[in-house]
Amino acid sequence: MTNHYHLLIRSEDTSFSKLMALFNKRYANYYNTKYRLTVHVYEKRFYDKMIADKEGMLEVSRYIHLNPVEAKMVRKPEYSPWSSYHFF
Structure with a gap:
């Protein structure tokens, strides 16, 4: 971002x-x-924001990793140079 x-x-x-x-x-x-x-x-x-369960954790992780794509900074989350996407 x-x-x-x-x-x-x-x-x-x-x-x-x-x-x-x-x-x-x-x-x-x-x-x-x-x-x-x-x-x-x-x-x-x-x-x-406190995350209460695994589903919430996955939702937040998905949001974070897709945010640069939604912002049209990259075409795929793995293309973001600052992302931890490749660890997941």
Whole structure:
């Protein structure tokens, strides 16, 4: 995606908020250093949703992997260079 990303994460030991804060902070620091900026990299707080069962997990995984196809960025999900599709 050109202006956002999707993650499907399972974290039993660390709270999701702490995990995302660390992930986003590190990326923002990298981005600002690389481009010599001092701006906010992210516009909004992340969105999260608890997935209760295997069917929900498959639905979210399918959505994430097909999103670049729906956005007409690639013709097939396996063509997306940032996708984990080939692991599944």
